[in-house]
Amino acid sequence: MTSSVTGGCPLALVILLLMSMDPIATEVVNSVNDCTEFFLDGTPPDIPGVLQQGTIQDQNRYKPICQEYENTRRFMTLYDTVNKIPVFSAYKYTGDDGSKRPRNQKWIKKYSKQASFSDYTHQTDYDRGHIFPSAHAHHKSDKEATFTLTNIVPQSRTFNNGSWKSMEKCVRCVMHEYCLNQNNQHEAFVVTGAIPNANKTLKNKVNIPKTLWTAFCCYSKVTGEWLASAHWGDNVKENPRAKILMET
Template sequence: MSDCTGFLLEETPPRVPGILEGEIILDQNRYKPICQTFNESRSFMTLYDTTNRNPVFSASKYKGSQGGRPKKKQKNWKIEPQRYENQAGECDYRNNGQQLSRGHLLPSSYAHTQSDKKSTFTLTNAVPQGEQFNQGSWNRMEQCIKCVMDDYCINNNGQVEGFVVIGAQPGNNKLNNRVNIPSMLWSAFCCYSRTEQRWLASAHWGQNIPDGDGYLPTKTLEELHNELTTTGSIFEAFPGTQCPLHTTVTQFYPEYNICSFHYHICHCQYHIFSVYYICPCQYHICPSQYHFSSDDNVISYYQS
């Protein structure tokens, strides 16, 4: 792990029960760290399970995102040459009949440059993920947390800087009798916010099943830790750091449902009095002079 620096908060990996404890990989024949590299540039890191042919987690430093998703011809899925015999292949996903897609752990939207985005399209950063889950609640969660990091993860140097760790829990079934189908996916982020003058963190997880148009509840790091801790072995996303265990970033969500600072849809769930906030701005012209109030279960907007 020490050979791939710059992607973990304080260069400290998560504690994963039975796999990675005290910064030591317990079975080094099975679990392999990969410093994901594209065009001779390192972009993020992955701990890969060569038995399940799945990443355990991928981690990266979020520095903002330049440009959109790579064009179709530029985002061909790649393989890791050194792990070819022990990783999933295109043939495993093609016409699988189970409505499973190649689900990114680290999404391309979290990558900084176009080259970094292309680097996320590697099968060592993908798991068999239900198509509806991938395109539905999981995608909305990714967009929401990206908005929060863009606006609030600004360090003391005025730069966007956040840390993300995203993983998958093995399930009991296999794709093409080779690739483990995860039972659930989890995600956590942490950063220092200059504007808030404190550390921020939140976590999400969801079962790898069709979920329609739902949202993943925003949880604390402690709740994620409790969910993934096993008997006699503790899970920690950001061990030994200042990341808060008992708070989330849901207090920022109303801003995104009324008017996104960047004029795009952030998909952060928030409701009060059983009514969801809806942005009143037209044609994506959404200046900060709009405010909201609530009375008798009715949301109203006014200009200052």
């Protein structure tokens, strides 16, 4: 696991460097620009060969989805219909009301070109790894909204429950402590995604990403400046005793 923390808020640059359903609805929209409320200043990241200056390079393959739950937009996903995994999910961290992770949550399939629940069954090495983690969602409905098949990738179980889980917890603590806007409300813009593997799939269908990455930025009333942080790690089996986050 590798991490980077910077001043300022160059989310697009950070991500560019990183890359070199019953009540749940998937609102497939025409453009990423139709669902910009989850991006800082309404500006989506640049993903080489995928998304540049808000324009999807292959509109037949990559589909922008405004993720809805109980008639409310909760986050945004750019979905790869060939690899059947998200390119990224974008969301806002707005604090945590203390509600627990939903148990026995039903995974809903609403989009015809996505992976299916059966693609992830009978797996011992890979979890259904959230891209937008429920632990970063504000309240019960937000947490439930993350349990959609367009928001997950096959993630190595030891990686998911090891350094990646530790990183998510640490980032949440940082955002909760420092990401307070001028109205004294928690607010951070987060983009988390996956880099596909050239030749590794689950059940010869769903791409098993080689790397997961995440970046956030926020204004900190606490420090009086903009903060940004990025983390990435290889989606491989880990030694459970080696849950260490390395910083660069």
